Amino acid sequence: MSTEQKTRQTVYNTTKEMVHKIALQYEMEFDNNSIDLISELVYKKIQMFGSDLDAFQKHAKRSTITADDVKLLVRNNKSLLNIVESKLQVLNSLKKGEESTSTTKRKRK
Amino acid sequence: MAEQNSPLEHLDLSFRHDIIKEALKTKFQNPKNKITDDTIELISEIAKVLTIEATVRAVKQAKLEYRTKVTLEHVEAILPQLMLDFP
Numbered sequence: 291m292s293t294e295q296k297t298r299q300t301v302y303n304t305t306k307e308m309v310h311k312i313a314l315q316y317e318m319e320f321d322n323n324s325i326d327l328i329s330e331l332v333y334k335k336i337q338m339f340g341s342d343l344d345a346f347q348k349h350a351k352r353s354t355i356t357a358d359d360v361k362l363l364v365r366n367n368k369s370l371l372n373i374v375e376s377k378l379q380v381l382n383s384l385k386k387g388e389e390s391t392s393t394t395k396r397k398r399k
Numbered sequence: 400m401a402e403q404n405s406p407l408e409h410l411d412l413s414f415r416h417d418i419i420k421e422a423l424k425t426k427f428q429n430p431k432n433k434i435t436d437d438t439i440e441l442i443s444e445i446a447k448v449l450t451i452e453a454t455v456r457a458v459k460q461a462k463l464e465y466r467t468k469v470t471l472e473h474v475e476a477i478l479p480q481l482m483l484d485f486p
Contacts, residue, residue: 297421304414305450312406312454318461319468320454327474328453333422335485336446340423342486344432354433360441363486370448370485373407377444381437 298333305329339363406451414443449485456481 291299306325313320346359357378364370416439423442424430456477461469 293421294425297418297425300415300418301422304412304418308410308412308447308450309454311410311412312451313458313469315406315409316455316458317467318458320457321468321470323471324457324469324474327471328450328457331453331478331481332446332450335449336419336422336442337426339442339445339486341426343423343434343438344427344429347432348428353429353431354435355438356435357437357441360438360445364445366486367484370445373444373448374441377441378437381440 301333301336302326302329305332406455407448410447410451412447414446416440416443419443419446445485449481452484453477453481 305328309320309325309328342363343355343359346362347353347355350359360374361371361378364374416436419439419442420434423434423439453474457469457474460473460476461467464473466473
């Protein structure tokens with residue numbers, strides 16, 4: 291199997307697992323076709339995010355994709371933007387925490 | 400979205416970061432372009448939200464028809480709005 295096929299398969303499996311877990315919460319069954327459709331949708335959407343982000347960073351004359359590009363990607367969906375921003379805050383606060391602990395360690399030395 | 404937020408916190412699964420990175424890179428014009436770790440984390444979160452939304456909406460669609468099994472038609476019925484809601 292090529293890397294792309296492996297990637298696709300792994301995304302499929304993860305999606306499948308998630309769908310099963312959620313279905314359990316709602317006491318619903320999913321037939322295989324519907325799970326395959328959702329998996330394909332998720333994989334295709336990730337690919338689309340990839341090409342969009344690539345275009346964004348090129349337009350900004352960068353060669354690295356940053357969190358700002360993701361914010362631009364989700365600008366049309368307010369609640370998704372909220373989720374992204376709160377997640378980003380958590381990530382940043384985690385980083386700050388690490389930095390402060392590392393500086394204290396350095397001071398101790 | 401408020402109701403869908405509970406499965407988001409409830410679900411402890413997530414997409415593997417190396418896999419997300421590979422999937423994003425399939426459409427790159429220059430495969431040497433870099434992606435920050437934050438981006439991967441965020442895209443993984445968005446993919447998770449997308450999966451949850453698709454699933455929960457399909458469940459609701461099936462429940463409207465008093466079914467206990469979600470079939471292809473239910474997912475197809477929720478697809479147009481889902482495609483508009485996600486970038």
